[in-house]
Each structure stands twice: as structure tokens, then as C-alpha cells.
Amino acid sequence: MQPKLKDVAKLAGVSVATVSRVINDRGYLSSGTKEKVYQAMRQLNYSPNSAARALRGKTFKLIGLIFASVENPLIAEAVQKIENQLFEGGYKAIICNSLDNPAKEQQYLKMLMANQVDGIITGSHNEGLKEYKMSGLPIVSYDRYFPSPIPTVSCDNAAGGKLAANTLMDKGSEKLMLISGSLEKIPRNADRVTGFNQAVEAVGQKSTTVRLRFNDTPGIKRAMIRQQLSAYQPDGVFCTDDQTALLCLQEAKSLGMKVPDDLQVIGFDGSQYVQQYHPELSTIVQPIDDIVDLLVRILFNRLEQNDDQLLDRYVLPVSLLQRGSLRK
Template identity: 50%
Template structure:
């Protein structure tokens, strides 16, 4: 690997000058700049980022801690983030926490050891103190990590309300909500709260059926099937789109027609769903907006300007045939 000194020799200038060119600092003539750039190209030189960072520069590394990119929701979010981070000059270290506390702890240590500039995370298997001990800029997505850690969310309550009201507006009276989230104090729980509130406002009884975030699909299917068989249900609100898919398939197997007998609405609205299951009505999260806000917030934290307050981003209903047959 060519070093800065090699470049200096080839260009016939001093190492300091090369460094000045790289960092665009000090007085420099066009002529030397050209010479140096030519030498860099000739040697296929890339400055050693380790050395640069050691001597004070930022690493331009950001850690992304998410459950797993094998889930299309996180996959899409991570893809969005990675793109924006790249555009902003950052490199992405990917960490799939797999909802494993030990792994997450190891990741935090590792990211610190690698001197990342900041972390964006969407898991929380650790205690608050552990997050606070990290003396690093952190931004959370949809999770309450610690009072001091800024959190970016979309409007979960609003989303829950829109979904519930949409089902009721379509005539549903026996509406069940399926939730697969685990914790109790998570922001996403506002969706359930909204569901419960809306149901109560309409004099209807809310029924929340938990499925467990880490439960395998086949087990979820069984729960869903028994539910469909044993309860009089005409509407289902799923806290994520994948669960909605399971509902649609189990309903089809049982000969329940959607949307005449049963209306279904999901949550998330990934591009994947839009492409491969456009029939599903869902609550559309603003992926791009969330990604940009996450990164803007993180860079703000990196520059010691933590945001005062972060308003939840608006969500919107994406209509579909599972809610309203003659939608199109």
C-alpha cells in the first residue's frame, strides 16, 4: 500500500504538502495540487483512515444496530439509512442484534473500540445504565433507551387511530388487533392505545391478541387460525404487514373472503409490500423521512447540538383491496 510519503516522493513535493492537499488546508497552488493528485492516481493511493482518525479526524463510521436485515422492514430501513449515510460521507457498520442482549453488549463495546462517530439503534435489550455508559452519540428509532437518548418515531398513535377508524368506517364491528411487539413501554404500543381508544369511542370492545416478536411464523399461523375459527371477527388490525400476510393466507385457507367477510389492515408499508402485495391496506410509515431525520439527528448529536424535541413524523393510510374491495 502506498503511503503519503510515497506520494510525496513521486510528486516531488514534501509530505506536508501532500497532507495539505488531502485536507485542503494552507496555501496551495493549482500546479502542485495537480502534481499531487496525479501522483495519488498513479499510485492508486488512498489515505489510511486509521492513521487519519488516530490523529484527530473523525472516523466517519456509524454503527447500525437492528434486529436483523432479514426482516424486510428493517432491511428497507437499513438500506435507506446506508444510502443516506454514504451520501453524507459515512460508512456503515452493520450490527444484527438478533434481540440478543449479550450480542448487543458486545456490539456496543466493539463500536466504541472502533471509534465510531455515532450509533443508530432500534433494539433495546440492555438496561438504561448500559446505554448511558456509552459516551457516544446515539439516536434511537422507535425505542425508549434512556431519557437522554433522542428518539425518532412516526406517529404511532395516529397510525393506530387511522387504522382502527378505517376498519370501523368500512362497517367492521368485531375488530381484533394483532400485535407482535414484545415490550410494554415501547412507543409502538401507542398503536394499541389508539386502537383501544377508538374502539371505546365507538362503543366497541377492543381485543388485543399478542403474537410475540420472535415467534416463528408457523406458530403465529396457528394462533391466527384458531382465532379466526373460534371468534366472530370481521376486521383485523395487524401491528405489522407480515402478520397481515399470515392473516390473509389463513383466511383464504378457511374460505373466509377478504374483504367481504373480513377486512384486514397492516402496518409499515414497505416498498416490498407495495410491489408484491399491493392489495394490502396498511399504514404507511415515512421511510425516507425517518431515515433522513435519524441521520440529521445523529449528525446534530455528533456536532454537540442535540435536538430539543423531535416531533413524530406523520403516517398515512394506504388503501387496498383487503379493506375496500372497490378501492381501485
């Protein structure tokens, strides 16, 4: 549970009225009394802004959404669907775009607690922020692994990697390349890489790996992809996200490689944007509707304190969308 005004008062050894006077800077109070209240607030991670709301006895039914980057088409789609479902359930959303910045995410967490949100859905990548543990809020994670009691909902990333590898090999690719985003910043990429490599090793084949950093610009990614395509000359490529896969297709075309005859390419995510505007790309599709439905359902259960039967992790199946970048 979130700390309340009376919790601060008890820890500081003063009355609730005194805590309120300190927060609102009303009347004379000794510096010692003020310091005791401030110390108790810091220890409990209690935000002054929440006090006014608590005193008014109002509830705004707010949910915080923290994601690394809503520029990603799949994340933008997920956030929109989550916001819609929350609204239908009587809640409003505060959307926070952390841009993979731990300090920014930390400030957003403090802001959400200050506004006394009722819960949080997070899909960011920064680990170890103490505010998650100290918030006392119901929290659900999308594709980010927290220790219990924060449940995680994700697609089967490892199975998706295996599906990509087996598809490429079944369709005749022998010289495979894996182009991966950050493994340190985005743990799901590690699962996709592991699944892909396990499938390749199971049949005695080998692949080469290209690692891209999370904050590489599209221009840097293009240059690295172009250099590796030229040097290695693969006939099958799996990219751990669709945006990278689209860059790969563009660079392959600029090098004169024919897709899918010379090179087959598979991405991962399968957002509606990619499906509608890039029919040239084959991809592993996340079941985003089911993921969003489960995220919101679990959060509502936690809000109602009906979370005794919740699991630590929920893993949903993926599927292959075969289109122009794969041979028939």
C-alpha cells in the same frame, strides 16, 4: 465524550506511555501497575482496540447501526437508506443485527466503541444496557424510547392504531380483532394497540386481542391466528405489523373467508417491499424517507455538537394505503 488514553492514565495514576505499554504488552511492568491500568479501563469503559487508533491519530468516520432484525422489510429498507445518506455525508456504516439478544447487542456496542465509531443509530429493543450511557457517543434512536439525552425519531404509532380502527369501522366492520406483536419487547406495538383500543372504545364497540410473542416462528403465529379467526369469526382485523397481516390474509383464505367481503384486514409499516409485491394488503404507512432523513440529520448535528435545540422525541405522521383487503 469518549474516554481517551490520557483519561485512563490520569485515573490509574500513571503516564500515557505506561498505559500504552500495558495495552500493547511491551516491556516489563509490575502486576500492580497493570491491574491499576486495567481497572481504570474498566471503570471508564475504555476499549484497548481504540488505543492504537488514537495513538495513530487516524479517524475513519464510522457510524454504528444496531437493529433488531434486518429480515424485517421495513428495517432493511431503513438501514439501506441510512447507509446511503451516511455515505453521501462522508461516513461509512457498520451494521449490527442484534436479533433482539441483549448479550449480542452488548457485545456489538463494545465492538463499536473499540473501533471508535463516531456515533450510533439504534433501532433495537433491549432496554437498560449500560453501554449506551457509558459510550459517550452521539446516539439517535429509531422508534425506541431512551431517557434524555438520546433523541428518538418515530412515526405516530398511536395515531396509526386509531386510523386503522376508524377505517375498519367506517367501512362496516363490527366484530373487530387486534393481532399484536410483543408489547414488552417492542414498545411501539403498545402505542399502536392503545390507539386502536381508544378509537374502538370511543364509539362503544369492543374488540378481541391476540398477542404474539416476538420470537414466535411463522408456523406458530399461523396456528394462533388460524385458531383465533376460527373461534371468533371477526369481520375486521388490525395487525400491528405487515408480516403478521400477510399471515392473517393467508390463514383467512385457507379458512374460506372472502377478503374484503367477509373480512377486512389492515397492517402497519408500508415498506416498499409490501407495496410492490403485496397489493392485496391495506396498511398504515410509516414515512420512512422522512424518518431516515431526520435520523441522519440529528446525528450529524450531534456530531457537530449543534444539539442544543434538539427535542427528546420527534413524531412524524402516518397515512393509510387502501388496497385489496379493504372494501371500497
